[in-house]
Amino acid sequence: MNKQKLLGDTIEILGHLVSYDTTSRNSNLPLINWVETRTRGLGAVTRRIPNRDGTKANLIVSFGPLTKPGGIVLSGHTDVVPVDDQDWTSDPWTLVARDGRFYGRGTCDMKGFAACALALAPHMAEAKLTAPIHIALTYDEEIGCLGAPSLVRALGLDYAPLDCVIIGEPSDMRVVSGQKGLAVYQVEITGKAAHSSQVQQGVSAIMEAVPLLAKIYMLADQARAKAPKHSSFEPAGTTITIGVLQGGTASNILAQSCHFIFDIRFELGDDPKAYQTSIAQWVEELDAAIKLKAPEGGAVMTQRSFSPAMLPETNGKAEAMARALTGDNSMRAVAYATEGGIFQLGGLSTVICGPGSILQAHQPDEFIEMSQLQACVDFMIALVQRMRGDSGTFLS
Template sequence: MVRSHRKIVQTLEILDRLVAFPTVSADTNLPLINFIRSYLTGCGFECRLLADETGRKASLFATIGPNTGNGIILSGHTDVVPVAGQDWSTNPFALVQDNDRVVGRGTTDMKGFLAAALASAARVSQASLSRPLHLAFSYDEEIGCVGIRPLLEDLAARNFKAALCIVGEPTSMQIVTGHKGKVSARAHCQGASGHSSMAPNYLNAIHLACDFIGKMRARQRDLEDSGARDSDYDIPYTTIHAGVIGGGKTLNIVADKAFVDFEIRNVAQDDPGRILDQLRDDAQATADIMRPSFPAAHIEIEVLNSYPGLLVQETDPVLSSVTRLAETGATAKVSFGTEAGLYASLLEIPTVVLGPGSMAQGHIPNEFITLEQLAKCDAMMDRLIASLCET
């Protein structure tokens, strides 16, 4: 039985503690991060906290082993998505075992990996390391990879180097070598207000927003028909998606303001900045059509958040090292974004995504991870520790 294995029991004990901290992105993660800091300090790690400007959240960076630049980073986020409105059969913040799986918010995304990494910390403290192990735990990944940026900027300022970073998002222990980049933006649409009984005399900002959405859809068709493609993705081309539209105050007033929140998810072969410039041109053209009759007509695009994609070439020598750790040569690309692209772009550290569980079980009621996946991750951690001891 997997449950009787010593290391999986330790991982489960830690996972039980981690799930009990309700680290929804809107709330503080300090109780959890202070628990981790205390735990790692007891294992001999040097720990640094980087608090956000509110003082309610913090990232943690911990190191053990010799001061060299060829160590390995295990990276994960501490926040989870909300449970409000979901139909859970158990308390989402209490770990419950159900046969060959454990249920609780964050078990898959991604406290299962954090628990395995922390369990390995106790073992690595007894090892004779030739290279360092680094643990990096961030906040607010779920709302756009927010918390990892100050941590990486701090490391860059310290001229930090490492041989490899493993971001432990759930990949069913497959090596993920790529994910799309993302830009989230808002189109602010300005019209001219008046009484709805005389609607043609005014410019409805909601209509203006819909005209812009039509332009976005045309760009999407072009990307689908003739844009760059990467067949490793389920959707092999860059996508543009309008997710939220709003405007107006009451039915009998022509809306003078409206907005459209949209995103670009780009394959590595596409430049999201170029696509954004094209959409800005489309916004300008949409407003220009109306401006002779309505001088106030205007559409301005504001970028709300962005993160780069990840692309590890098949010939990259780092893959042979990761293959030995994971004991699999299978690689894949995923549709969801991660912090891995930021490690690769901001620190120029070879980075892959590799962790236990499946994203199909993340973000849903009764989120779970199987004991088999945790055991596979624990076994990988043992191989990783052994590799850090090689001379």
């Protein structure tokens, strides 16, 4: 077996993974079925961890001596963001090669990493591993890391003690030690519909939302002004953004309802609760004001998701492993959220290192460079070699 063959296998597998539309609103089970069938044929031990209604599942694929401590987890999420209203030049669900790049939804974020791990699966199965290697695939990372907690609980309760978790989010195959946390909230405002010429007869939910939106905008400015001068993050400090705003039915009707979704991305050491508390108080005040004019109306704020920050570890096994495999000794942190903080809270040493650039994630014509896939394949080869009990090599 040679590196070129492994790269070819990776590209073939990536094509299969991309062909499954695993947008978070859809089930990921067709993809899970495909991976499970493929890896069971190699002798892997697999375990599904379904969501409550059974429409989605996490999957743990294990190779090696399962009862031995010191195992490694290669973690990636199966869901992708929507392609709605994006201008793609090719079918997002078909892997397309152009000029040394592979285009398709999820190629970068983050099916490329999963494809590299699965390409090495036959060699994980054949090797005399000193400790297990687990390929862990989760659901609903893109809408709040909803699948990861149950997977982390299972790893902690039902598997031999693990040495480290490597999360393959796009980092250009560089080692990332820390990430910002993410809290996402939704505000729903209910008014009273009426003809727009008769404003005294109703309450426009959109008009009531405007002052609240302005306050959140100012709060975001205040958070940005407090950003530390010396920070590992770009951008530095806590950021607050409103990503969704919807409501109303026609220009001549006072809007019966509207809602918006905002997120708080917080740097290590900053407390998102301070921002959340201020906004929650403003929502309560708005609720009371609307009810004075329309008792059936009001405003309510709910938390949609929370992903804790991932902290750099002192003498962390995951970081040591990733640095040994890549040769990268630079310190860096990222502003995007991953499942890393959830793994850390579960007591697992965790690091981020995966192929592709975050600048391509979520974009139309998302792509991953062939050189990045090759670098990740090399990483996986080195990992399997490191975990082998014998001194032989599986590369010709």
